[in-house]
Each structure stands twice: as structure tokens, then as C-alpha cells.
Amino acid sequence: MTSKPNVRQPSHVACRDCSLSSLCLPLALSLQDIDQLDRIIKRGRPLKKGEHLFLEGDPFTSVFAVRSGAIKTYTATNEGEEQITSFYLPSEILGLSGMDTDVYPVSAQAMETTMICEIPFDQLETLSDHFPELRRHMMRLMSKKIREDQQMMMLLSKKNADERIATFLINLASRFRRRGFSSQSFRLSMSRNEMGNYLGLAVETVSRVFTRFQKNGLIYAVGKEIEIRDPVQLCSLAGGKAVDIEQIISSV
Amino acid sequence: MTSKPNVRQPSHVACRDCSLSSLCLPLALSLQDIDQLDRIIKRGRPLKKGEHLFLEGDPFTSVFAVRSGAIKTYTATNEGEEQITSFYLPSEILGLSGMDTDVYPVSAQAMETTMICEIPFDQLETLSDHFPELRRHMMRLMSKKIREDQQMMMLLSKKNADERIATFLINLASRFRRRGFSSQSFRLSMSRNEMGNYLGLAVETVSRVFTRFQKNGLIYAVGKEIEIRDPVQLCSLAGGKAVDIEQIISSV
DNA sequence: CGACTCTTTGATAACCCTCAATCTGTGTGG
DNA sequence: CCACACAGATTGAGGGTTATCAAAGAGTCG
Numbered sequence: 258m259t260s261k262p263n264v265r266q267p268s269h270v271a272c273r274d275c276s277l278s279s280l281c282l283p284l285a286l287s288l289q290d291i292d293q294l295d296r297i298i299k300r301g302r303p304l305k306k307g308e309h310l311f312l313e314g315d316p317f318t319s320v321f322a323v324r325s326g327a328i329k330t331y332t333a334t335n336e337g338e339e340q341i342t343s344f345y346l347p348s349e350i351l352g353l354s355g356m357d358t359d360v361y362p363v364s365a366q367a368m369e370t371t372m373i374c375e376i377p378f379d380q381l382e383t384l385s386d387h388f389p390e391l392r393r394h395m396m397r398l399m400s401k402k403i404r405e406d407q408q409m410m411m412l413l414s415k416k417n418a419d420e421r422i423a424t425f426l427i428n429l430a431s432r433f434r435r436r437g438f439s440s441q442s443f444r445l446s447m448s449r450n451e452m453g454n455y456l457g458l459a460v461e462t463v464s465r466v467f468t469r470f471q472k473n474g475l476i477y478a479v480g481k482e483i484e485i486r487d488p489v490q491l492c493s494l495a496g497g498k499a500v501d502i503e504q505i506i507s508s509v
Numbered sequence: 510m511t512s513k514p515n516v517r518q519p520s521h522v523a524c525r526d527c528s529l530s531s532l533c534l535p536l537a538l539s540l541q542d543i544d545q546l547d548r549i550i551k552r553g554r555p556l557k558k559g560e561h562l563f564l565e566g567d568p569f570t571s572v573f574a575v576r577s578g579a580i581k582t583y584t585a586t587n588e589g590e591e592q593i594t595s596f597y598l599p600s601e602i603l604g605l606s607g608m609d610t611d612v613y614p615v616s617a618q619a620m621e622t623t624m625i626c627e628i629p630f631d632q633l634e635t636l637s638d639h640f641p642e643l644r645r646h647m648m649r650l651m652s653k654k655i656r657e658d659q660q661m662m663m664l665l666s667k668k669n670a671d672e673r674i675a676t677f678l679i680n681l682a683s684r685f686r687r688r689g690f691s692s693q694s695f696r697l698s699m700s701r702n703e704m705g706n707y708l709g710l711a712v713e714t715v716s717r718v719f720t721r722f723q724k725n726g727l728i729y730a731v732g733k734e735i736e737i738r739d740p741v742q743l744c745s746l747a748g749g750k751a752v753d754i755e756q757i758i759s760s761v
Numbered sequence: 762c763g764a765c766t767c768t769t770t771g772a773t774a775a776c777c778c779t780c781a782a783t784c785t786g787t788g789t790g791g
Numbered sequence: 792c793c794a795c796a797c798a799g800a801t802t803g804a805g806g807g808t809t810a811t812c813a814a815a816g817a818g819t820c821g
Binding site for chain 3: 701713715716
């Protein structure tokens with residue numbers, strides 16, 4: 258299988274051997290096509306916690322896939338504070354929103370030690386000229402991102418603190434599950450502060466809600482480790498569409 | 510120019526003769542290519558106020574361009590209320606967020622009498638197989654939408670009522686200007702209720718802010734007609750990035 | 762002109778933010 | 792190895808912004 262001898266680090270696993278390939282870009286490609294994608298992907302050294310993948314305003318050159326760890330993207334408010342716009346977990350793709358501006362509209366920073374696959378965009382475009390499926394997959398990714406952002410807008414404009422945090426936890430749980438990890442208990446890669454920033458809440462509010470959820474037996478949390486104790490009620494609080502809830506409850 | 514004799518209604522203007530073509534999909538196409546796009550576009554009868562273009566859950570078949578009038582998209586919250594996700598003005602494209610689900614994730618409704626160009630998606634995909642520029646244009650559209658949604662998330666999570674409404678008005682003004690209309694005075698196609706729904710505010714708050722803005726000489730508003738009296742201060746309230754503000758102030 | 766919706770205005774209260782203090786955990790240097 | 796410094800997390804008190812409730816005014820359409 259791995260004819261190339263350069264498997265010096267786990268970061269050099271080929272796409273076809275990557276456990277995340279079924280979730281990531283190669284999804285739509287045949288084995289042979291994957292090798293072509295594989296050739297254009299750059300796998301850099303791991304990013305340490307706090308290191309930046311790119312900065313707001315940097316020239317847009319690549320999209321990125323998270324292999325392990327976690328990335329946050331953020332932009333600066335006019336008062337100079339940071340506003341977190343997304344968290345990215347393994348197999349998730351970031352950088353697509355820079356496409357129409359030639360610069361990244363957000364900064365991307367590692368929240369823990371993180372391995373990244375970098376996909377130079379001009380080469381990805383060239384490649385996608387020949388693989389309509391790859392093209393459609395990228396369009397679908399962007400379309401999905403738009404829908405997710407709209408869910409987020411709904412959260413921010415209609416939900417109270419309890420509902421926001423319940424939604425956030427359920428969302429994380431289902432993303433962990435999709436990657437094959439436990440969705441009942443997992444480790445939050447972000448601080449309470451980052452969570453509040455993302456959810457439009459003060460740190461203190463996040464903390465209070467966590468405490469209350471724990472008192473009521475919805476979750477059990479020590480530090481960043483979290484266990485979902487009552488997925489049904491948590492989903493009910495999150496208040497997604499019924500159809501989504503079914504899926505998530507069965508997954509937690 | 511117009512060799513086809515079927516110009517029975519304004520809605521049957523060909524893309525190459527459409528005053529919005531420089532803003533809409535044909536942007537990236539040569540005159541000859543535009544004609545090919547033109548052939549696949551369906552131009553239905555005008556939608557009357559309140560009529561739906563599509564409903565949440567309808568099978569995804571087409572993307573749409575607004576020719577005149579205005580469209581809102583909304584989704585139902587779990588309590589059954591509507592949550593408006595976007596307003597679309599002439600030359601703007603809607604429906605792209607349905608691409609990865611095969612159904613529209615939102616409903617689209619005319620806020621006034623509205624003319625629409627419908628672009629069947631399968632044909633658009635076929636066409637874009639041959640025109641890389643069309644493809645890139647669509648990707649850019651989606652990328653732009655993602656950035657706009659993220660601006661909206663920032664508005665919802667960090668801005669107070671005054672700032673939200675200032676931002677909304679400045680945004681509308683710049684969109685009107687882009688279409689060649691006055692950005693100093695224009696007509697709101699949405700009700701106070703719809704505006705509040707979109708901005709995450711109660712109707713009463715919207716009304717109060719309008720009254721206060723008027724008292725302070727920022728705007729002059731009677732009903733849906735609105736005039737921007739102090740664009741500098743309004744922009745300052747909106748608090749966008751400095752570079753954007755410059756552009757907008759000069760435009761109002 | 763009457764029924765309707767939309768808008769405005771006022772009073773009240775809920776929710777969450779801010780400020781402040783304490784507590785916990787983590788890493789660093791003596 | 793411990794003590795200390797520091798950042799993050801928790802808890803409490805108080806106040807501000809905006810939602811909610813209620814009612815009246817303005818505009819619209821049959």
C-alpha cells in the first residue's frame with residue numbers, strides 16, 4: 258500500500274491510509290483520484306497550542322484539514338477584542354471563506370497541539386477541473402457551512418444561555434461521534450472563556466450554567482472533561498428540529 | 510441585439526440585456542457564454558407579496574436571482590415562530606444553501622411584488638463543467654455568503670440594539686448603492702417586525718431605536734421610507750472595520 | 762368607513778453582564 | 792519538592808439593556 262518510504266511521522270500518512278478520509282475531502286474520490294489529491298497536500302509540522310495557522314489579512318493560498326487537535330478561527334471586533342467564529346475538529350475543513358477576497362477574513366489558531374493537512378488552493382482548483390465530484394464535494398462543504406452558520410445565527414438571536422450551551426454540547430457530541438469517538442464523554446478543547454465568546458455569553462454565565470446543569474444531573478463536568486448524563490433533556494433544551502434530535506439522542 | 514421576439518414582459522429580458530448582469534451570475538461570462546446561461550434560465554410570472562418561491566423541505570432544484578422586488582428567507586424555530594435568515598434584493602442570488610441536502614433548508618417568500626430568474630441547478634452544474642469562470646463565480650458567491658453570515662453572527666453576539674440597527678441600515682444603503690440606487694434615501698421592504706426578527710430584537714425595541722435615531726438627527730423615517738441624515742455617525746455606531754466604513758461613508 | 766395589521770409609547774420585570782472576590786489548577790523557579 | 796505566580800474557573804451582589812405586556816395611534820385594504 259504505502260510505497261512511499263517517507264512515513265517518518267504520523268503527519269505523513271497518505272490520504273488513502275488516513276482514518277479520516279471518509280469524512281474529509283477525499284470522500285468523493287476514487288482511490289486513484291485520491292492519490293492525485295494526496296500529491297498536492299502539504300503536511301507541516303504539528304502546531305503547538307497558541308500557534309497560528311494563518312492571520313486575518315494573510316493572502317489566501319490554501320484550505321486546511323484538521324488531522325488531530327483543534328483549531329479556532331476568530332476575527333477582531335472594532336474594539337479590538339476577539340470574536341471566535343468557529344471551532345474545527347479533526348476531519349473538518351477550514352479556510353473556505355477566504356476564497357472571494359484573496360485574503361483570509363479570520364485568523365486561525367491552534368487550541369492544542371494540532372496536525373494539519375494543507376491543500377494549496379490553486380492546485381485544488383486545477384485538480385477539481387478534472388474531477389467534477391471533487392468540485393461538488395467542495396460546493397457541498399460550503400453549502401453545509403452556510404447552513405451551520407444560519408443555525409448559529411438562530412442560536413444567537415433566539416436562544417437563552419441554557420439553550421445555547423445545551424446546543425453547543427449536543428453539537429460537539431455529535432461531531433465527536435461522527436469521528437468515531439465517544440459522544441457521551443469527551444474533552445473540551447476550548448476554555449470557558451472561548452466558549453462564552455463563541456456563544457455570545459459572558460464567562461461567568463457559562464460557568465453558572467455548567468454548575469446548574471451539573472446540579473440537575475444533565476452533565477458531569479470536571480475542568481475540560483465532560484460527560485453527558487441526560488442526553489434527552491439536553492437535546493430538549495437544545496431544541497433542534499425533532500428529526501435532528503432523534504438522530505442525536507441515539508448517538509449520545 | 511435582442512434577436513428573440515418573446516420580450517412580452519420585462520421579466521423576459523435576456524441576461525445580456527439585463528441591467529443587473531454586472532452584479533448577477535453572468536458577471537464572469539463572455540457575451541457568448543451568457544447566451545448559454547440565458548437559455549437555461551426560467552423566468553416565471555411575478556410573485557405577489559406573501560407568495561412563496563419555495564418552502565423549507567421542498568426538493569432542491571434551482572437557485573434564484575432576484576430581478577426586482579425583495580425576498581426573505583426564513584426557517585421555523587422549534588416553537589413554531591419564524592426566524593428570518595436573510596433578505597435578498599435585486600441581483601442577489603438565493604438558494605445556494607440547499608445544495609448539500611437536496612432540500613431547501615429555509616422557506617423563501619416575496620416581501621413585495623417580485624420578479625425572479627430561476628436557474629435549474631443540474632443545468633447550471635452541467636454548464637459550469639464547461640465554464641470554469643462560472644464555477645469560480647459560484648464558489649465566490651458562497652464564500653461571500655459565509656463571510657456575511659459571520660458578520661451577522663458578530664452582530665448578534667456582540668452588538669447592542671443601536672449598533673445592530675445602524676449596521677443594518679448602513680448595509681442596506683451600500684447594497685442599494687451597488688445597484689445604482691440612492692443610498693441616502695430608500696424604501697425598506699421589510700416591516701419593523703421582520704427587521705427585529707432578523708436582528709434578534711423585539712419590534713418595540715426597533716421602533717424605539719428608530720425614534721431615538723430620528724430625534725438625534727441620524728435618520729429621518731416615515732413608515733418604510735427612510736433617509737440617512739448623518740452617515741458618519743451611523744457608520745460609527747455600526748462600527749465596522751475602518752476600511753469598510755470609509756467605503757460606505759463615501760457611498761451614502 | 763370599518764376591520765385589520767403595523768407601529769408607537771409606556772410600565773414592569775427578566776435575563777444576563779459587569780464588577781469583585783475567592784478558589785482551582787498549572788507551570789515555573791528556587 | 793515545594794512555594795509561588797498566574798491564568799482560568801467559580802460564586803455572589805448589583806445594575807443595565809432589552810423583552811414582555813398592555814394600550815393607543817397610524818396606516819392599509821376591502
